[in-house]
Amino acid sequence: MAELADSLYGMLLRMPGVLAVVGARWSGGLLHYLRSVTLSEPTPSFMEVEQEFGAAAAEDPDGDPPVTVHEVSELDGAMPHVQLLVAAGARIVAECAVPLAQGGWVSFMVATAERAAVDVTLRSRLKQVAEVTMVSDRRLMARREDELRQVSDAFLAEASLQMDSSLDVERTVRRVARTAVPAVAEGCVVHLCLPGGLTPVASSHMDAGEQQWLGAVAAEDLWLTHVLEQVLSRGQGRVLHGDELEGGPFGAASSGAGRAVRALSVNPLRARGRALGTLTFLYHRVVIAESASRFLADLAGRAALAIDTSTLYEQRRQHVVSLQRHLLPSELPRISGLTLSSAYEVGDASLDVGGDFYDAVSGAQDGVTLLIGDVCGRGAEAAALTGLARHTLRTLLEDGGPPEHALGRLNQALLREGTSRFVTALVAVLVRDGKGFLLRYWSAGHPAPLVRRADGAVEELTAHGDLLGVLEDIEYGSGSAHMAPGDALVLFTDGVTEARAADGTFFESCLRDTVAQQGAGAAEGFAERLAATAAGFRATGADDIAVLVAQAEVVA
Template sequence: MEQHEGRASRQADDGWWSGRLHELWHVAETAQDVTGLADSLYDMLLRMPGVLAVVGTRWSGGLLHYLRRVTVSEPTPSLVEIERDYGESGAAGAPDGDPAVTVHEVSELDGTMPHVQVLVAAGTRSLAECAVPLGQGGWASFMVGTADRDTIDVTLRTRLQQVAEVAMVSDRRITARRADEVRQVSDAFLAEASLQMDSSLDVKSTVQRVARTAVPAIAEGCVLHLCLPEGLKSVSFAHMDAGDQQWLGKVAAEDTWLTEALRQVLGSGQALALNGEGLRGGPFGPASSGAGRAVRAISVNPLKARGRVLGTLTFLYHRVIVAEGASQFLAGLADRAALAIDSSTLYEQRRRHVVSLQRHLLPRELPRIPGITLSSAYEVGDVSLDVGGDFYDAVPGAQGGVTLLLGDVCGRGAEAAALTGLARHTLRTLLEDGSTPEHALERLNQALVREDTSRFVTALVAVLVPDGEGFRVRYWSAGHPAPLMRRADGTVEELVAHGDLLGVLEDIEYGSGSVRMAPGDALVMFTDGVTEAKAADGTYFESRLRDEVTRTGAGEAQGFAERLAEAVVEFRATGADDIAVLVARAESTG
């Protein structure tokens, strides 16, 4: 009877472990960092029979960044920041190949090590340890402490190795995804810069674009300093946390420790990376206070162009691994930024006023078209992130009229911004060169498919051609929300045209239609941030869109789009999607 109950207990335990391991794999699929596995992983190991403590450490060589611990007496995971270099003694524990479990007596270990002190305090005498290689040369160690060596049986060692392997595989996936993001951001940034290099350049626009492109895809913070006649000056900064913007701006402008580090880079002309002990005495790292405590490393790249050092590009990281992995891209980014800044400076010397470099995803102004009043509006949905995926543009027609384009890239952030630039510039260039809307959309779809991105794009193209006292409107849709036609008497019609999304299939079909626009009528185009804005009671703006188009279209034509966008912002209580509105109203002849 006792043997039967023992087998049943082991089977039940095996079933519980299998279920939890399956859950851990599921978490690993969506985790943004291996630390996202911590709570599940540590809880699983602590529930093993005889386990008194579970301790994990994160290393870069001999540099111990932090340790995470749970014990029977304190089962809630706690994180202790270390950032101390233990040299060869620390690096000796680094894994040599795939995860393997080793068993030690606690009394034989170096008692000065923080993780050993935690194990001793928890009353452990023996431990099983599994070291795991992580991306960019980093590594982690998972330790399970018990009261005696006999408790560390085959089952415990096997399970420790299993969770360690989950962490390793998850880290490889995360590292690969980040590397791909860096590549896409780098390629898009450099490609866009090359397209604009022959255009007029503006220093302010350029440096702001540098910061916004890299945060948060590459780093959590960015500061750009230039060597101006009055000295080294902070000219642009960005932080992923809007609440830390003011702090970063003050540090960039006033901190003497940072200024000295920048001068070191300017003097040597070589990049500088600091972490751990290298951050001591400055505003960053665990020894600092406030927002700077989250910074684990900084990198400073000189801005060099045409044989001159123009300034510095500084990035702040909450993860040291990212700082190491992005060094090649940052060097290229700094070189391109320096070249752009230097080109604009030289251009300023030849002309009194500089025409701003169009690096933004939206046109600076809309063209003036005879017989039509154009208005546009853009509202950012996420205040921490002002780069989204919505775009619009207007291309004047060769024989009068205009071609309007409006689209939306799935998601937001650096990758979405890169694809937004690709979509807008591709469509505009092809339409300017005389391509038909069908051909332009087909070419954009092919470009997106080649990018092999997981994001899709919706687009709407409308061609307005003079027709008597009004205009003939022909429109094409690629999965985009249907535009509306507001008639002069206030009635609203939906212009339905279904079509396939761009960037998903190689062969796609577009929905199309045509309609006449008489004097006083207005074509209203918008992204799904308008229809999907949600009020506090759960209703969507789509339910009142027609009424608002009727109301907001009753005023001056020039402000139509702005009034509609403002109505959406006032309505919504939730929703992080951006809002883009583009309106063309035929001018009345009376």
């Protein structure tokens, strides 16, 4: 269009008696820019204005563009295009206004010194210029819309991939803001509906120096807050420019960085029937804001869906964490002469509740009964059986029942449930024996425990036994050992032994060495260090890791 305008302006300037040709681009009362040529300056000149004149501007043309003739003295001398005409020595102006396909219009003005110069030929040429411009504009706009549609589709697809690549709410909203700037606008702010009201959670500006300013405006400006609340309550996007920006921190009447902002678009973020917040863009050109309404609505819809998905995922994660926490003891008892430590590492990225459990029950004579187990599978049924298994064993052991009796009662309870899931469990009883402890244990198909001696040697205790919840009559693997001061009993679930590295190696192959190494540190963190090492080793697998350690204290 610029190349076409330069050619047409040159043709008009060569007409007899013409002193200057000026073109003005309007949207309502907003003058965007001027293009001009004069006899003294035949090289085309471009001047960006972006100034609101309101009622002083001409009305939007419609239909066949007429040619009108004015005395320069009758025109508003405060307008930039009139000043250009006066400077060129004009007394008479012939004008033809052309509506544009993207909205607004362009006005062509030919300046002469005498009215007689505005003859039939000049009028005809001016009207031809207007008609050529109008037809060319429509063709260019059709091509531009097709190109923009392709670009918009590609951008929306990429934006969706970026936003959907994370299930973290904060990371998602930051990606929404960063993806859109400067691809869509000069600035972007995302507000979410939080318990304290609409709260800015992410902002981005193409000028890093204005980032802090935009964040402050988003958080503190009452005018902007009112606009956002209106859009959210109506459920429809809105573009503000010109007089609509008055009273706020944007537009020509404002100060600082806000002066460059010529338009503001606000779209509600709604997903699954819920209002989530707003998506706001800042523009330095009104035309861009007005032409992107459908695109912005689509982008806002995708952003809302990504944010809502992340929010729901976070809520589910919190629920799972809470449920998992209630399936495990809130704290371990303090036993004289023993240091107890425990750890739990979630292995499933889907955040289904796992079936691993452990507990510790204080006993008589400074003793303690430790229990650890694993319900097959994950999810709601596994969580229900986990609670049943842990609380059944704990209750029976607190009542003083022998471990084999407690395991038998749990087996019967599982059979009555009629579940297809099995349970492994191990119960270990530690009682004071001189300076150390006597250990007795009963296993129902659970991985064999380890004893790390004070000198670093690691022994595996024999443990077999039948799975719980499968057979009416079961046999337990049992045994005993002595723990001297400094020795540690290490109980764990199969998530430890079956953690697999990228090359297919199981953690079981290095378990003893790891127990020897990690047991050399402070007794309080033994379980946490062992669980963290197993989790760090794991490249594949989705089983949870539970570790329970009892270390006999060294008597000074």
